[in-house]
Amino acid sequence: IFGGLVWILVASSRVPAPILQGWVMFVSVFCFVMSTTLLCLYICGAHGDSSSWVTLVSGCDKPQDLSPPCAAVLEAYFTYSIGLVSDNPVIMHIYQENIAAVVFAFVATLVYVIHKIFSLLRWKSS
Numbered sequence: 001i002f003g004g005l006v007w008i009l010v011a012s013s014r015v016p017a018p019i020l021q022g023w024v025m026f027v028s029v030f031c032f033v034m035s036t037t038l039l040c041l042y043i044c045g046a047h048g049d050s051s052s053w054v055t056l057v058s059g060c061d062k063p064q065d066l067s068p069p070c071a072a073v074l075e076a077y078f079t080y081s082i083g084l085v086s087d088n089p090v091i092m093h094i095y096q097e098n099i100a101a102v103v104f105a106f107v108a109t110l111v112y113v114i115h116k117i118f119s120l121l122r123w124k125s126s
Contacts, residue, residue, distance in 0.1 A: 004032050006108045009101035010075060027071040031112065054123045072105035 010025055038057060047053035079098035 005104045006071075006101065007032050009097065009104055010071075012097055012101075023071065023074065031108070051123075054119070057119050057123075069109050072102060072109050075105055076102045 007025070007029055041047070042053075075098065079095065079102050
């Protein structure tokens with residue numbers, strides 16, 4: 001859910017370097033789609049209570065370990081640079097949208113880290 005919110009907020013935010021925002025969008029969409037796919041497969045019973053499922057989930061979490069924090073830091077850096085530029089009301093509205101994107105990017109990162117910890121604990125116990 002938080003990944004989807006990051007995806008929506010980053011898509012609506014504006015930064016001075018759009019190429020880096022493209023990276024942030026790629027990370028948000030990739031992690032959201034991967035997590036949603038794994039959740040749907042788990043709900044459908046594709047896991048079959050096998051230890052290979054736990055290994056698959058732990059392996060799929062590897063890109064999610066580093067990507068969301070990098071994306072969140074990039075979004076935060078460019079949001080900070082926008083805030084320094086002007087006191088124009090339009091710029092401040094853009095700045096507030098970017099702040100929301102940054103907050104949810106860090107919350108999504110925290111959720112992915114918590115998920116990774118529980119996945120590793122489950123993998124260790126299987």
